[in-house]
Every structure is written in C-alpha cells, then in structure tokens.
Amino acid sequence: MTQTRVAVIGLGSMGYGVAANCLKAGLETWGADVNAARVDRFAGEGGRPVTGPGDYAEADVVVTVVVNAAQTEAVLFGEQGAVAQMKPGAVVVSCATVAPDFARAMAARCAEAGVLYLDAPISGGQVKAASGELSVMASGAPEAFAGARPVLDAMAAGVFELGDEAGPGSAMKAINQLLVGVHLAAMGEAMTFGMTQGVTPEQFVEVIPECAGTSWVLENRAPHVVSGDYTPLSAVDIWLKDLGIVSDIARSAKFSAPLTAAALQQWVAASGMGMGGEDDAAIAKLYATHAGLSLPGDKT
Numbered sequence: 001m002t003q004t005r006v007a008v009i010g011l012g013s014m015g016y017g018v019a020a021n022c023l024k025a026g027l028e029t030w031g032a033d034v035n036a037a038r039v040d041r042f043a044g045e046g047g048r049p050v051t052g053p054g055d056y057a058e059a060d061v062v063v064t065v066v067v068n069a070a071q072t073e074a075v076l077f078g079e080q081g082a083v084a085q086m087k088p089g090a091v092v093v094s095c096a097t098v099a100p101d102f103a104r105a106m107a108a109r110c111a112e113a114g115v116l117y118l119d120a121p122i123s124g125g126q127v128k129a130a131s132g133e134l135s136v137m138a139s140g141a142p143e144a145f146a147g148a149r150p151v152l153d154a155m156a157a158g159v160f161e162l163g164d165e166a167g168p169g170s171a172m173k174a175i176n177q178l179l180v181g182v183h184l185a186a187m188g189e190a191m192t193f194g195m196t197q198g199v200t201p202e203q204f205v206e207v208i209p210e211c212a213g214t215s216w217v218l219e220n221r222a223p224h225v226v227s228g229d230y231t232p233l234s235a236v237d238i239w240l241k242d243l244g245i246v247s248d249i250a251r252s253a254k255f256s257a258p259l260t261a262a263a264l265q266q267w268v269a270a271s272g273m274g275m276g277g278e279d280d281a282a283i284a285k286l287y288a289t290h291a292g293l294s295l296p297g298d299k300t
Contacts, residue, residue, distance in 0.1 A: 003026070005028045005029075006062070007032065007061070008062075008063045009033075009065065010032070010065035011041075012038070012065065013125075015095075016038065017126065017128075017131070018154075022151060025132075027151065027154060029047050030058075030059065031043075031048070032075075052080075060147065061151045062082045063093040065095045066096050068096055069102045076110070088114035089114065089115075089147070091115070091116040093148050093152075094121075095136075097241070099248060100166075100167040101252075106166065107166035117140060118139075118145065118166075119169035120136050120140070120148075121170055121173035122135065123173070123176055125220075125233060132154060132157070134156045135156065136155070136158070138161060138162060139162040139163040139165060139170075140166055178246045181243045183217040183218065184217055185263040185267070187215075188284035190208070190218075191225060192288050192291055195291075201225055221281040230285075232277060236271055236275045236279075239264075240264070243267060244264065247260055247264060
C-alpha cells in the first residue's frame, strides 16, 4: 500500500498541530503558510515546505486550516489555488468554521475538478491540536472519508461522521460555536459580577469549577483572567466571525437566536475597545471596565 501524502495549508495554532501529527504518524507531509517562519520551523522538524502550487499535485489529501471562508476559497481556488493542481480522487479536508451553504458550494466546485471534499471543522483548541486529539465534525462522501482516513487518524481523537454530503459538519460546528461564544461571555459576566459582591477571581476559579455552573470553557479560560495573561490561544475577533456566522445561519432559517445576538454585541464591544487580538478570556475586561473593576494584572 502506498504512503498517503498530505499538504496542510495554514500552520497557525491549530494547523501546525495537524501537520506535526501527520508527520508523527509517518505521513509524507508538506506545509504552507503566509508566515515563512512557521514553514521554516516545520521544515526543521522534518516537514516539506510547499514551494509552489505544483506541489499539490503530489498530495493525496490537502488539509486547509485557515481562518474563514474567504481564505478557504482563496487557498483552494485562487490564483495559486490547490484544487487546479490536485489529481482526480484526491481529497480536500476543510477545517475552517464556515456556513453550511459555503461548504456545499466548495464541495460542488471540487467535484467539478474531480476532487473530493470533506466538510470537516475541528474543535479542541491549540492543546488538542498539538496532541492529535481534536474532535472533527465531518460530512462528505464515503470515498472522501476513506481517502482522508490516515490524516483523520493522525489529527483527531474523535471523528463524528454526520452525513454523506457537505453541510452537516459545518452546521454542527456552528452549534458548538454558539455555545462556546455564549459560555465565554457568561464566564466574563459571572466572574465580574462576583467581584461586585466581594468574590475574587481566585475564589471564583476555586469554587465554580466544582459546582453545577461550570463548563469546559469556564475551566479553561477563567484561569487566564486570574493570571492576567491574555496571550491569544483563541482571539476575541474569532468570535465576531463565528457568532456572525451563527447569526447569518439563524436569520436565513428565520430562527430567533437572542442569546447569540446578546453575546455577539459583547464581542463587538470588546473588539472595539482594542481587545481584538487578545485571548478571548479578555471578554472579562469588557465587563470589568464597564463596572469600574480592576482585574488581576491590571496596571494601576
């Protein structure tokens, strides 16, 4: 059996882990990124840099781990796009958070080129990406799953197979992002509300994770506030995009999503205050500012 060859486009906090775990699994792996330092780092660990679109002709699987729909379309079908070079029967594994209609459109364009498309958004953050334990919410033809299987095995602890055409994978990711975006905003509100009642962030982090009000998001992000470290693992501005996608989907479905709308306005406000590039735990700073509170690490 021939070895699967994979190209990973996007070597950011998530994509680098995907590429590194493909290497660890023994797959011949190329990496591409607009940041040359990331490509150099990957090459130093045994990966192969993508030197031009012609390299995609060698790939059995191309994984796109970029920020949004526009970047996904550009890396697949732009001037230097991968799909035009890919061989018939090769698979695109698309991991960005996008609307289901966009995923279906990309699948149709890939099919016209004889390329399979797996709608495969991911969840788990930088830590799970690095350990190869992502959750993949995937939908696509059985042939796409089969072709991508060595890559999925390398990058994920769980692959949820949600249907035989593009769309359901992205729909499930939108559901997940609705919950995470709302939970994050609720965490910031609850922590700072507690401060108005004399409950310190340190006490909040000690007690609430042991109570019914906890969530994975709270347990993961609240310690960032306590440490005053907002080095971005997932940035504030991601939530303008992702909850914006949820809002667009809801509007097209004529579905009222009031919690999403309320949370989105908090993310917009946080970005407008200059926090867009900070870790998304910085949503607590928005509430603290409005209430005149000082969080750990605030300069006095």
